[in-house]
Amino acid sequence: MSEDATLSHSAEHASEPHTHGHHHPFLQHHFEDMGQQHEASTLGMWFFVAQEILFFGGIFCAYFIYREMYPEAWKAGSHHQNWQIGAANTIVLIGSSLTMALAVWGAQQAKRKFTTLMLILTLVLGGIFVGVKGYEYAEHIHEGLFPGSMFTFVQQDAPHLTPGVHLFMTFYFVMTGLHALHMIIGAGLLLWFIKRTWRGDFGPEYYSPVEIMGLYWHFVDIVWIFLFPLLYLV
Amino acid sequence: MQDHENYSGHTAPHHAAPLGMYFAVFAALMVLTVITVWVSRIDLGAMNTAVAMAIAIVKATVVILWFMHVIHSPRMTWIVVISSFLWLAVMFVFFFSDYLTRGWNIY
Amino acid sequence: MTSTTIDDAPFIEPSTRERRNYLNDEYGVLSWLLTRDHKRIALLYLFSVTTFFIVGGIIAFMMRLELLTPEGDMFTSDTYNKLFTLHGVVMIFFFLIPAIPAVMGNFILPIMLGAKDLAFPKLNLLSWYIYMIGGTFGIIVIITGGVDTGWTFYTPFSTQYSNTKVFATTLGAFITGFSSILTGLNFLVTIHRMRAPGLTWYRLPLFVWSMYGTSVIIMLATPVLAITLVMLMVERVLRVGIFDPALGGDPVLYQHMFWFYSHPAVYIMVLPAMAVISECVAAFTRKKIFGYKFVAFSSLAIAFLSFLVWAHHLFVAGISIYSALIFSFLSMFVAVPSAIKVFNWTATMYKASVSWQTPMLYVMGFIGLFTIGGVTGLFLAALGVDVHVHDSYFVVAHFHYVMVGGTIMAYMAGIHYWWPKITGRMYPEWWGRLSALLVFVGFNLTFFPQFLVGYVGMPRRYHAYAPEFQVLNVLSTAGATVLAVGYLLPIIYLTWSVKFGRKAGANPWGAVGLEWATTSPPPKENFHETPVVTWEAYDYPAFLKAMKETQDV
Numbered sequence: 001m002s003e004d005a006t007l008s009h010s011a012e013h014a015s016e017p018h019t020h021g022h023h024h025p026f027l028q029h030h031f032e033d034m035g036q037q038h039e040a041s042t043l044g045m046w047f048f049v050a051q052e053i054l055f056f057g058g059i060f061c062a063y064f065i066y067r068e069m070y071p072e073a074w075k076a077g078s079h080h081q082n083w084q085i086g087a088a089n090t091i092v093l094i095g096s097s098l099t100m101a102l103a104v105w106g107a108q109q110a111k112r113k114f115t116t117l118m119l120i121l122t123l124v125l126g127g128i129f130v131g132v133k134g135y136e137y138a139e140h141i142h143e144g145l146f147p148g149s150m151f152t153f154v155q156q157d158a159p160h161l162t163p164g165v166h167l168f169m170t171f172y173f174v175m176t177g178l179h180a181l182h183m184i185i186g187a188g189l190l191l192w193f194i195k196r197t198w199r200g201d202f203g204p205e206y207y208s209p210v211e212i213m214g215l216y217w218h219f220v221d222i223v224w225i226f227l228f229p230l231l232y233l234v
Numbered sequence: 235m236q237d238h239e240n241y242s243g244h245t246a247p248h249h250a251a252p253l254g255m256y257f258a259v260f261a262a263l264m265v266l267t268v269i270t271v272w273v274s275r276i277d278l279g280a281m282n283t284a285v286a287m288a289i290a291i292v293k294a295t296v297v298i299l300w301f302m303h304v305i306h307s308p309r310m311t312w313i314v315v316i317s318s319f320l321w322l323a324v325m326f327v328f329f330f331s332d333y334l335t336r337g338w339n340i341y
Numbered sequence: 342m343t344s345t346t347i348d349d350a351p352f353i354e355p356s357t358r359e360r361r362n363y364l365n366d367e368y369g370v371l372s373w374l375l376t377r378d379h380k381r382i383a384l385l386y387l388f389s390v391t392t393f394f395i396v397g398g399i400i401a402f403m404m405r406l407e408l409l410t411p412e413g414d415m416f417t418s419d420t421y422n423k424l425f426t427l428h429g430v431v432m433i434f435f436f437l438i439p440a441i442p443a444v445m446g447n448f449i450l451p452i453m454l455g456a457k458d459l460a461f462p463k464l465n466l467l468s469w470y471i472y473m474i475g476g477t478f479g480i481i482v483i484i485t486g487g488v489d490t491g492w493t494f495y496t497p498f499s500t501q502y503s504n505t506k507v508f509a510t511t512l513g514a515f516i517t518g519f520s521s522i523l524t525g526l527n528f529l530v531t532i533h534r535m536r537a538p539g540l541t542w543y544r545l546p547l548f549v550w551s552m553y554g555t556s557v558i559i560m561l562a563t564p565v566l567a568i569t570l571v572m573l574m575v576e577r578v579l580r581v582g583i584f585d586p587a588l589g590g591d592p593v594l595y596q597h598m599f600w601f602y603s604h605p606a607v608y609i610m611v612l613p614a615m616a617v618i619s620e621c622v623a624a625f626t627r628k629k630i631f632g633y634k635f636v637a638f639s640s641l642a643i644a645f646l647s648f649l650v651w652a653h654h655l656f657v658a659g660i661s662i663y664s665a666l667i668f669s670f671l672s673m674f675v676a677v678p679s680a681i682k683v684f685n686w687t688a689t690m691y692k693a694s695v696s697w698q699t700p701m702l703y704v705m706g707f708i709g710l711f712t713i714g715g716v717t718g719l720f721l722a723a724l725g726v727d728v729h730v731h732d733s734y735f736v737v738a739h740f741h742y743v744m745v746g747g748t749i750m751a752y753m754a755g756i757h758y759w760w761p762k763i764t765g766r767m768y769p770e771w772w773g774r775l776s777a778l779l780v781f782v783g784f785n786l787t788f789f790p791q792f793l794v795g796y797v798g799m800p801r802r803y804h805a806y807a808p809e810f811q812v813l814n815v816l817s818t819a820g821a822t823v824l825a826v827g828y829l830l831p832i833i834y835l836t837w838s839v840k841f842g843r844k845a846g847a848n849p850w851g852a853v854g855l856e857w858a859t860t861s862p863p864p865k866e867n868f869h870e871t872p873v874v875t876w877e878a879y880d881y882p883a884f885l886k887a888m889k890e891t892q893d894v
Contacts, residue, residue: 030457031535032871039308040460040534046311047526047560050318055564057322058598059572061329062583065594067283068333087271091264098260101301108250148579163582163589170581174572211303218302222294229286233274310533321561324648329597332652332664 026206038208045212049219056178056223063171063230073164076155077172078234080145080165082136086232089132090224096125097221100214103197107210110203115210116194122217123190126183133180137173145169172231179227182220189213251303259300266293362765362862377462378865383448384763385469390440391832393476396483397431400424402825405787405818413805421804422489423505427482429492434514435476437748438606441613442524442559443468445755446552448763450528452856452863453546455537455872460530464523472520478513482506491802493603496584496595500576508577515570518563521609525559528552537855539874546854546878547623547636551616554640558605558612558647566602569595596655604651608643610744611711614751615640615682618704621754622686624852625701626693629879632685639678646675656727665724672722679715683708698850699773703754706781710746714739717792732802735795741788753780753831760835761849765862766842772834779827786820853884858891 024034031037067074099121106115144152147170155161193213196202202210270289278285299305304315363380373381404424407415416424451459459465482488488510490499499507532553536545572583573595582588584595623630630636652660652668686708695701717739720726730736760768790813795801799810806814848857853876859868876883 028462030459030462036534040530042307043310043314043533044461044526044530046314047529050314051522051526051560051564053318054321054325054561055568057325058565058568058601061322061325062572062594062598064326065329065333065591068330069591070589083271083274087267090267094260094263094267097263097297097301098256101256101259102253105250105253105256147581167582167589170575170579170583174575178571215302218297222297225293225297226287226290229270229274229290233271233286234283318561321648325565325601328649328652328664328667331667332593332597332660335661335663338661338663 024205034205041208041212045215059175070164073161074168075234076161077165077168081232083232086228089129090228092125092129093221093224096122097218100217104211104214107202107207112200116197119190119194123187126187130180130183179223186217259296262296263293363865364862366865379447379451379459382465382469383444386443390436393431393435397428400428405821407804408814409818411806411808411811418804423487425802426488426491434517435479437610438521440752449856452867455855456535457866459527461527465527468520468523472517475513475517478509482510496592501585508574511570511574515567518567521559522563525556528556537872537874544878547619548616550637551612551640554644555609555612557644558609562602562605569598593658596658600651600654605647608647610748614748617751617755618707621700621704621758622689623879624850625696626690628689628693631688635681636685639681642678650675653722657731669722669724676715676719683712699777700754700758702777703750707747707750710742714742714747732800733795734791734799734801737801738788738791746784761845762856762861764839765845766838767845768838769834776827776830779823783820783823783827787817787824790817853879853881
């Protein structure tokens with residue numbers, strides 16, 4: 001995400017085609033040209049996504065190990081999740097991925113209004129997702145399923161599974177919590193991008209910030225694609 | 235390794251993908267989500283997890299290739315994506331090599 | 342060739358003495374604290390890591406004072422537990438992991454590539470601030486009572502039973518990890534996308550190859566530490582049982598996840614050291630490194646193999662014996678690429694005309710001591726031996742040989758080697774040589790006895806020991822005193838040299854590399870014109886010819 005040039009200059013020139021010798025207002029001084037800057041920022045975001053894959057991957061691995069150790073408790077824990085809500089939320093999130101991808105498409109073609117709309121839709125859909133998760137969390141807390149000292153739940157039909165259910169719920173909250181945190185950070189970034197898009201910063205010469213925002217958002221979507229069946233559909 | 239890896243200077247590359255592609259991908263993801271839920275209601279025993287993960291992997295692949303444009307991306311992007319999943323596979327394989335063999339008899 | 346300073350030939354010196362450089366380009370505290378210049382950021386790191394090194398060193402010295410006598414008479418066992426924990430945390434997270442990459446990598450890597458800066462200069466500055474925030478947590482912990490779990494934070498002691506500042510420490514380590522990740526990311530993108538025209542992969546200095554390997558490890562391993570520490574913090578705060586056996590958790594899972602990062606982490610510490618050694622060997626033998634491609638690919642091999650061995654830290658923790666056998670074999674195998682490097686450096690020196698400046702003395706120290714450390718690692722990789730010496734001073738000696746005898750020696754070599762480039766001044770050579778000698782003697786006196794006491798049974802992390810171990814412990818403490826002097830002297834004379842040292846030209850060592858093709862200190866944008874590389878790696882005649890041609894134009 002590059003530094004801002006002066007407002008009026010950038011708004012006028014950013015979406016114009018590149019003319020020989022004309023220095024793009026968003027070209028950072030240590031790069032040769034916009035192409036190199038684009039390639040560098042895209043590659044940089046991919047490396048960041050790679051380390052995020054390892055970050056989430058670690059807790060997924062721990063999840064699978066305990067799932068192998070406590071299959072019954074994992075099943076019982078999963079039954080406390082409302083799969084219909086989970087499925088609906090999955091659709092919402094994949095929808096937000098669509099609007100995000102369309103926003104990248106629009107930014108590349110300097111379609112300022114279309115792109116802004118798509119980004120707003122992404123933000124709204126993401127907000128719905130987080131809101132629904134908040135509702136789910138409130139329900140779980142109400143049922144005494146929040147891990148730690150607030151955990152008052154007892155698995156009535158199989159009391160011996162209660163500690164395993166506790167462990168499952170711990171993984172549930174940590175995994176979906178980290179996921180939601182990433183979405184909230186993404187939402188903050190989206191707000192900033194909505195502002196920049198409306199200002200007319202992006203065009204065929206310079207749209208990599210939107211593209212890398214898209215990469216981040218799609219990655220967060222992919223994490224959920226795995227979380228949904230693992231937590232809701234055991 | 236070729237010299238084109240060394241950045242030699244050119245302006246912004248590719249043209250935008252056709253709009254229809256994004257909607258087709260979205261439709262595919264919706265179908266796969268429905269399948270995931272439907273299959274989970276059927277009891278396949280130990281295969282449930284495998285099938286659910288297989289479908290999730292297909293969904294993730296679709297997102298990566300088309301929404302994230304990897305299918306049109308340079309070779310380096312492919313290397314980064316594949317390597318990170320490879321490393322994850324190393325973690326899973328070696329962790330489970332301990333957990334699954336703990337119960338085995340030594341002699 | 343063997344004079345105390347090598348002055349460059351006139352044609353390498355710019356014809357008009359360049360006055361403006363990155364140091365005097367702008368003045369004021371904010372011009373440093375808000376800089377985007379990778380060279381200034383490197384110096385910010387130099388200042389911070391040196392401070393943490395001194396803190397960690399003082400703690401070590403306190404431990405060695407306690408160990409002069411067999412009884413635990415200086416500190417209580419609880420206090421001693423805090424000392425060794427903090428020594429480990431400070432030295433590993435706040436010194437060894439950042440040191441060579443963030444100081445030398447930051448300064449030299451872009452210049453070696455012919456670039457104006459790293460790919461993401463602002464991210465680079467952010468890295469430093471994140472590191473400082475994490476480090477601040479460390480300092481706060483030290484001041485407010487410390488932490489006693491060992492730098493490894495093994496559960497369930499760290500999560501359920503310890504009454505010390507576990508959360509704050511792990512949070513500090515977690516935060517600092519991001520600094521590391523961002524630096525690695527920056528290096529990878531810069532190496533891939535910002536090389537100067539003509540700089541193909543096989544023309545790159547071996548420093549770049551090793552920093553590349555380091556960055557790969559950083560990107561793939563550090564996030565696993567991050568998630569492990571998150572889980573640890575959750576367990577501590579919420580009192581859940583992710584790793585607590587009483588609540589269904591597995592403490593060995595914590596160890597698996599912790600060491601999945603922490604083993605590759607030691608290669609994050611040693612690969613950059615090897616990077617420096619390659620450069621210094623080439624420079625002070627004035628030869629192309631023997632087996633360039635072998636050394637280059639060994640960096641990548643180390644990056645890969647380092648991820649396959651972590652459970653050798655868990656041999657006696659209760660993992661399955663089949664798993665242990667696999668890890669034991671792989672741990673032997675990981676020594677091979679490191680050995681390849683040692684063989685190639687040695688082969689480079691064969692029949693070469695070697696100059697024995699301070700950096701080269703540290704290089705020789707590295708090669709010998711790293712070999713000893715590495716070989717004792719093979720002892721530990723053998724299951725049967727490990728059962729015997731696990732948690733003894735043998736292990737302590739092993740890792741200090743590779744981390745101090747290895748990494749810190751290379752760090753000192755690099756500091757001295759690139760000092761003229763960074764500051765435009767030469768350090769006083771005889772003081773440099775004296776310090777190198779003191780470090781070498783002090784180091785061996787400190788740590789060799791530890792192999793001996795460890796092998797016959799002295800356990801680590803204890804403030805008291807059996808009386809028969811006293812003589813060797815006294816020798817070890819004596820060595821630590823010498824070592825401390827050896828480290829203190831450079832801090833003094835290097836600081837002195839900034840103002841009073843002999844002015845250095847662009848290429849005081851007559852070495853090959855783009856960093857020697859620009860002035861000392863370099864201008865803010867590193868080069869006045871983007872260089873075009875026409876010479877192979879370490880090709881002395883071609884490089885010097887190219888330099889002459891640049892001057893003659």
